[in-house]
Amino acid sequence: DVKVTQSSRYLVKRTGEKVFLECVQDMDHENMFWYRQDPGLGLRLIYFSYDVKMKEKGDIPEGYSVSREKKERFSLILESASTNQTSMYLCASVGGARQPQHFGDGTRLSIL
Amino acid sequence: GQNIDQPTEMTATEGAIVQINCTYQTSGFNGLFWYQQHAGEAPTFLSYNVLDGLEEKGRFSSFLSRSKGYSYLLLKELQMKDSASYLCAVLNAGNNRKLIWGLGTSLAVNP
Numbered sequence: 001d002v003k004v005t006q007s008s009r010y011l012v013k014r015t016g017e018k019v020f021l022e023c024v025q026d027m028d029h030e031n032m033f034w035y036r037q038d039p040g041l042g043l044r045l046i047y048f049s050y051d052v053k054m055k056e057k058g059d060i061p062e063g064y065s066v067s068r069e070k071k072e073r074f075s076l077i078l079e080s081a082s083t084n085q086t087s088m089y090l091c092a093s094v095g096g097a098r099q100p101q102h103f104g105d106g107t108r109l110s111i112l
Numbered sequence: 113g114q115n116i117d118q119p120t121e122m123t124a125t126e127g128a129i130v131q132i133n134c135t136y137q138t139s140g141f142n143g144l145f146w147y148q149q150h151a152g153e154a155p156t157f158l159s160y161n162v163l164d165g166l167e168e169k170g171r172f173s174s175f176l177s178r179s180k181g182y183s184y185l186l187l188k189e190l191q192m193k194d195s196a197s198y199l200c201a202v203l204n205a206g207n208n209r210k211l212i213w214g215l216g217t218s219l220a221v222n223p
Contacts, residue, residue, distance in 0.1 A: 031209045033210075040215070041215070042199075042213050042214065042215040042216060043155075043199070043213045045210065048209060048210065050209055058210075090154055090155075094209070097142065097203070097209070098142065098143055098160065098162065098203065100145060100147075100157035100160060101145075101157075101211065102157070103154035103155050103156070104154060105153070105154050106153070106154050
């Protein structure tokens with residue numbers, strides 16, 4: 001079974017802090033994704049990566065950056081956290097085209 | 113533009129059958145996924161359709177008509193644990209990695 005692990009289930013940070021969300025997958029998947037999910041807005045793609053050190057912007061990249069130094073790990077960085085970044089963050093990975101994305105348990109992030 | 117439409121909410125009774133519809137308009141098409149998401153949890157994969165027709169998997173079936181840009185998820189013998197949000201997502205032929213997501217259908221199963 002594919003295992004996608006996010007470092008925290010719940011996280012509380014302050015406005016202006018730099019926040020790191022970590023995601024690790026154990027299936028040697030090339031493609032990894034970061035989403036945020038808000039009520040009424042569904043899943044929105046922030047960034048994705050299709051290989052080590054490769055990244056592409058998703059639909060809402062503003063205020064975020066990512067890092068993929070190793071194939072199994074994909075990090076999401078909030079450069080200077082703001083209250084409108086309070087959300088559920090979900091990481092996913094997929095092995096190839098037409099395969100389902102597998103999700104981590106999510107991180108519920110609150111910015112105060 | 114690219115668009116996926118699903119009903120926002122549905123209600124059904126335990127033991128009944130419910131059909132959740134999804135219509136899509138995308139610039140390309142390389143398959144359609146259905147996911148289930150319980151409140152506070154991550155989405156989990158239910159089904160994938162790329163050819164027209166019905167795919168059955170236990171109590172859940174998924175149907176696709178590419179010419180109509182239409183899919184449905186059929187849930188039979190509903191159980192209380194089926195109360196969840198059901199997400200429809202299209203794999204765009206132009207990019208085989210990203211999914212275009214619908215907003216989800218929240219299904220409430222009542223006793």
